[in-house]
Amino acid sequence: MDIETQNRVISILKILQNEKKAMGSTAIARKIIAHGLYWPERTVRYYLKICDDASFTRKISEKSGRILTDLGREEIASSFVMKKLGKMSSRINALSYEMDFILKKKIGTVIMNISIINKKEFYQNKHHIKNVYKKKLGMGEYLLLPSRADEYPEFNGLPAVLKNSNKIIIGTLCSVTLNGIFMKYKIYIKSVFGGLLEMKNHLPFRFTEIINYDGTSLDPIEMFLKVKMTTMRDYLETGSGKITASFREAPAVAYHEVIKLAKNLDHAGLNGILAIGKPGMPLCGIPVAEENFGLIITGGLNPLAPLIEKNIAVENHALHTLFDFSRLKNYNNIL
Amino acid sequence: MDIETQNRVISILKILQNEKKAMGSTAIARKIIAHGLYWPERTVRYYLKICDDASFTRKISEKSGRILTDLGREEIASSFVMKKLGKMSSRINALSYEMDFILKKKIGTVIMNISIINKKEFYQNKHHIKNVYKKKLGMGEYLLLPSRADEYPEFNGLPAVLKNSNKIIIGTLCSVTLNGIFMKYKIYIKSVFGGLLEMKNHLPFRFTEIINYDGTSLDPIEMFLKVKMTTMRDYLETGSGKITASFREAPAVAYHEVIKLAKNLDHAGLNGILAIGKPGMPLCGIPVAEENFGLIITGGLNPLAPLIEKNIAVENHALHTLFDFSRLKNYNNIL
Numbered sequence: 001m002d003i004e005t006q007n008r009v010i011s012i013l014k015i016l017q018n019e020k021k022a023m024g025s026t027a028i029a030r031k032i033i034a035h036g037l038y039w040p041e042r043t044v045r046y047y048l049k050i051c052d053d054a055s056f057t058r059k060i061s062e063k064s065g066r067i068l069t070d071l072g073r074e075e076i077a078s079s080f081v082m083k084k085l086g087k088m089s090s091r092i093n094a095l096s097y098e099m100d101f102i103l104k105k106k107i108g109t110v111i112m113n114i115s116i117i118n119k120k121e122f123y124q125n126k127h128h129i130k131n132v133y134k135k136k137l138g139m140g141e142y143l144l145l146p147s148r149a150d151e152y153p154e155f156n157g158l159p160a161v162l163k164n165s166n167k168i169i170i171g172t173l174c175s176v177t178l179n180g181i182f183m184k185y186k187i188y189i190k191s192v193f194g195g196l197l198e199m200k201n202h203l204p205f206r207f208t209e210i211i212n213y214d215g216t217s218l219d220p221i222e223m224f225l226k227v228k229m230t231t232m233r234d235y236l237e238t239g240s241g242k243i244t245a246s247f248r249e250a251p252a253v254a255y256h257e258v259i260k261l262a263k264n265l266d267h268a269g270l271n272g273i274l275a276i277g278k279p280g281m282p283l284c285g286i287p288v289a290e291e292n293f294g295l296i297i298t299g300g301l302n303p304l305a306p307l308i309e310k311n312i313a314v315e316n317h318a319l320h321t322l323f324d325f326s327r328l329k330n331y332n333n334i335l
Numbered sequence: 336m337d338i339e340t341q342n343r344v345i346s347i348l349k350i351l352q353n354e355k356k357a358m359g360s361t362a363i364a365r366k367i368i369a370h371g372l373y374w375p376e377r378t379v380r381y382y383l384k385i386c387d388d389a390s391f392t393r394k395i396s397e398k399s400g401r402i403l404t405d406l407g408r409e410e411i412a413s414s415f416v417m418k419k420l421g422k423m424s425s426r427i428n429a430l431s432y433e434m435d436f437i438l439k440k441k442i443g444t445v446i447m448n449i450s451i452i453n454k455k456e457f458y459q460n461k462h463h464i465k466n467v468y469k470k471k472l473g474m475g476e477y478l479l480l481p482s483r484a485d486e487y488p489e490f491n492g493l494p495a496v497l498k499n500s501n502k503i504i505i506g507t508l509c510s511v512t513l514n515g516i517f518m519k520y521k522i523y524i525k526s527v528f529g530g531l532l533e534m535k536n537h538l539p540f541r542f543t544e545i546i547n548y549d550g551t552s553l554d555p556i557e558m559f560l561k562v563k564m565t566t567m568r569d570y571l572e573t574g575s576g577k578i579t580a581s582f583r584e585a586p587a588v589a590y591h592e593v594i595k596l597a598k599n600l601d602h603a604g605l606n607g608i609l610a611i612g613k614p615g616m617p618l619c620g621i622p623v624a625e626e627n628f629g630l631i632i633t634g635g636l637n638p639l640a641p642l643i644e645k646n647i648a649v650e651n652h653a654l655h656t657l658f659d660f661s662r663l664k665n666y667n668n669i670l
Contacts, residue, residue, distance in 0.1 A: 193550070206341075209552045209553055210551070210552050211546060211550065211551045211552070211553065212547065212550030212551065214550065215528070215546060215547030215549065215550030215551070216545070216546045216547065216550070216551070217544045217545050217546070218544055218546065223558060223562065226561075226562045227558065227561045227562060
């Protein structure tokens, strides 16, 4: 498959993925036009044939058209890197635009991370997860423990897991949710990097490793957890240890508004801010632009860190999906 | 310890690290001046006292002064992140400047990666390592298998390992060595990103994940290996699979010179170039600046990939040290 073909195939697969239903070539051609491209329907049919041959799509019927296969989903995931270059920062901006949570009323959609774990190991270790929330290193106080997987069509792309009854899905709030909440107040939060934050005596001390969001196709927080660089269990015991966190910048003109909103977030059980710097001043040794101030935000996947450190297999998907906040529960009630 | 203190402590520790010998406060003060700072000797003594108290340094005698402890080495490694931000690209540039290998004569220093592995597991699996070299996915044909660890003072910072007789150290050529070789010909190679390269039918096909060198404190190649994202064994069997590689750019004006040097590198058993693009043209879907052309270079740690994929514990240290090329051996003779 040459690059041009590959590009077109990916465009079609992505449309099928977004629509989450079977589609015919006419409907796909219409969607492609909506994306600012013009392909005659016979071109769409030509590339759909290629998709079928590669088993990326499967024809259900003449009438309802094609659906995306698991192989097709994989193909999207590993598609051209230039579409993924800077993907983390793009995905952060896209999801924080798309969510529609209203802080005052506590209604609307938020951004969720998904973690998959063996059910038995989860129940044996959930007190560790609870402990992280209690020590305020989770993103807010709310999470999701699906009892029946098929209740959650939002978790697309995980069909194999949903059928495996030994596995449980945990949905944690993604800290990018804060970017989305602040956007409602016209405050653009820039996610600068994900890092490994050393805590000392219960306070952020310094970052020891960092990966910039605009230069990576992989989520840094996911990576730091996967290579087991955190020492969350030490933190829980002694108040000192390495956790995941991200560094963000907000405009100095919104400084007082952010301070005020941080208090509201706290009352709403939605806080994840570990530190707020002064305009133009470094925060934990990290310099910020004169017109901005720094924020250190806890990694939404931190509650899983103690389990990962114990070598329990946890499959994480950061920034996985939008989810209705009303279906989340306070950790005190479910852990 | 406040940030200012921490900064000064790190400055002192780094001097002790670079000098690799015990030093008194007078000698350290002189070194600090050479770094463009001026601290009176009593300031140095004050901070040395702090270093002693924190067990970062140890006084050997009044006359010969202090040495760096293992704890001090750790402190340097996890010191302020802003000194490490962009560290990968800075370290790449620093080491490729410092090496002095002369291609024509095959003499001088090159840049080495260090891998530490259980001796028994190494001997049981060395045919896999050999296979990667044979398939030309190693960096060149030369490597190092130290028989007696104390012969290699270059491997500083690894004292615990050197004493453990169950462990073996493998030195592979770091592909940044190529940057250093080209610099001798006035050709600056920019290392853009480290990535996961999908090979198809023995040829580079596309990058599926990338991390930019100027936005990370960790080596991307080391990370991709550690999280087991490679499928080198598939490649060795079928000619298709994911390996580590980096994407670099070189100036278009030097295009013909680079092509010529690539042949010389090949003859010298020092090639690691998997693909060379045309000036201003994308390579494997990665666009390059108009005035440059792209290069895809194999990851120097690729020979260890099959072992890591088999869940054998391999501790990698990319870009670890400069090393005299004459002490390396052709893989055909030692594997």
